[in-house]
Amino acid sequence: MDRYAVFGHPVRHSQSPRIHAAFAAQTGQALSYEAIEAPLDGFEATLRAFIAAGGRGGNVTVPFKEQAFRLADRCDDLAAQAQAVNTLRVEPDGRLAGFNTDGIGLLRDLTQNLGVPLRGRRVLLLGAGGAAAGVIGPLLAAGVAELVIANRTAPRAQALAARFAGQGEIHTAELTAPGEGFDVVLNATAAGLGGQAPAVPVGVFGPRAVAYDLVYGPPAAPFLTLARQAGITACHDGLGMLVEQAAEAFWLWRGVRPATAPVIAALRGG
């Protein structure tokens, strides 16, 4: 049986094993998928041991995505731009291929599952860490009218925007004054992990804005509560993005596209 795994720290609450087990059952693929918690200073050793034991590929989550990018022998364009890898595949010659499916996952969830158009829209992206970097390329490619990156530490946002300059209308702004009336506001900060919402004024939300947090479950609550208090009804966490990025990884490994809707519904059902 082909082995796959998600590597992270912590990783025990990861939904990825459940998602990939559902994909495998649905498509009749014989594979196993486990969650492996690598020590903070031991990602490479843990990954190499897994591959030596027959591992065919894996997903990579916080805090190892940048390390995975450096370890990959070759990367696709999205991973190279993001300088972060969330999907690894062991090639027939033993080389390690790196991909980033996070941005594709976000786009599929927004446009296909939630019916949120992006072309011509003004989008505000909060945060400038690895999570933000992973979604900028696909957002620009989707034809947004403007993508504004606002981060607590402004120089980080400026450095990130500079990396994507020339690919579309990308600007930076102060987190506390990022502009008003956006159509889509995406939270890619880690503030929710500490129970906080990023310190944005409620005017960032346009009258029919969509608020979306890239994480799911309780850490998404502070930002989505802020949006609801601003009168926004279209508030979404990142569970759909998680399932969609997993589906793209599954396709890269197995050449088969699983249906995502039943898996999202099952996870929402508890």
Ligand code: ATR
């Ligand atoms: P990730 O891979 O999850 O993006 P990261 O690279 O450590 O993790 O980035 C965390 C992001 O969350 C950063 O944009 C960070 O802002 P700074 O660059 O100023 O550190 C942001 N962040 C974390 N806690 C925050 C908070 N309480 N309010 C606003 N932004 C916060």
